[in-house]
Amino acid sequence: EVQLLESGGGLVQPGGSLRLSCAASGFTFSNSAMSWVRQAPGKGLEWVSAFSGTGAYYADSVKGRFTISRDNSKNTLYLQMNSLRAEDTALYYCAKITDYWGQGTLVTVSS
Amino acid sequence: DIQMTQSPSSLSASVGDRVTITCRASQGITNSLIWLQQKPGKAPKSLIYAASSLQSGVPSKFSGSGSGTDFTLTISSLQPEDFGTYYCLQYKSYPFTFGPGTKVDIK
Numbered sequence: 001e002v003q004l005l006e007s008g009g010g011l012v013q014p015g016g017s018l019r020l021s022c023a024a025s026g027f028t029f030s031n032s033a034m035s036w037v038r039q040a041p042g043k044g045l046e047w048v049s050a051f052s053g054t055g056a057y058y059a060d061s062v063k064g065r066f067t068i069s070r071d072n073s074k075n076t077l078y079l080q081m082n083s084l085r086a087e088d089t090a091l092y093y094c095a096k097i098t099d100y101w102g103q104g105t106l107v108t109v110s111s
Numbered sequence: 112d113i114q115m116t117q118s119p120s121s122l123s124a125s126v127g128d129r130v131t132i133t134c135r136a137s138q139g140i141t142n143s144l145i146w147l148q149q150k151p152g153k154a155p156k157s158l159i160y161a162a163s164s165l166q167s168g169v170p171s172k173f174s175g176s177g178s179g180t181d182f183t184l185t186i187s188s189l190q191p192e193d194f195g196t197y198y199c200l201q202y203k204s205y206p207f208t209f210g211p212g213t214k215v216d217i218k
Binding site for chain 1: 112145147149154155156157160161166194195200202205206207208209211212
């Protein structure tokens with residue numbers, strides 16, 4: 001059974017940092033391009049970042065503040081989020097976009 | 112960046128109706144398009160990938176078509192469990208981009 005289990009969300013003050021993790025199982029993680037997608041409360045889906053065989057990619061809204069990485073030995077995807085803003089408040093999903101999605105982890109940026 | 116539009120933004124249909132949702136890309140994306148279903152409070156679920164390939168386990172009442180800039184998701188016979196919001200996503204080039212969504216209600 002395929003599982004994508006996100007963790008690391010929480011409440012953080014503006015300007016703070018968080019590191020999200022996504023533990024994958026049930027498929028060949030090392031060969032898979034993986035993405036982070038977010039959804040602000042009551043809003044649509046927004047692609048945030050991806051790590052593929054050709055490198056790391058970011059939405060303009062997070063470029064320079066977020067860093068995606070992966071540890072294939074641990075089947076885990078990460079998202080380091082720095083300089084967080086109120087508008088980063090969202091449910092963050094880990095996904096193998098064409099196939100599998102996690103349940104999400106909530107990030108709230110507020111003072 | 113490639114912009115994605117969807118129409119309609121919402122629809123209300125009866126059980127058994129044939130429902131069609133369209134998605135348009137601002138430039139050609141060949142067949143690099145996914146259709147997702149999201150129910151309230153739940154994670155998105157992939158229905159169709161590569162514009163017309165049915166994801167494993169997804170009922171055959173869902174079908175996708177199109178290539179280039181214009182795409183369609185069809186539900187052949189709407190059922191009560193099909194309510195939710197449907198999104199298209201292009202993965203031809205980074206940054207990936209979603210359509211704004213189509214909310215489907217059951218009359």
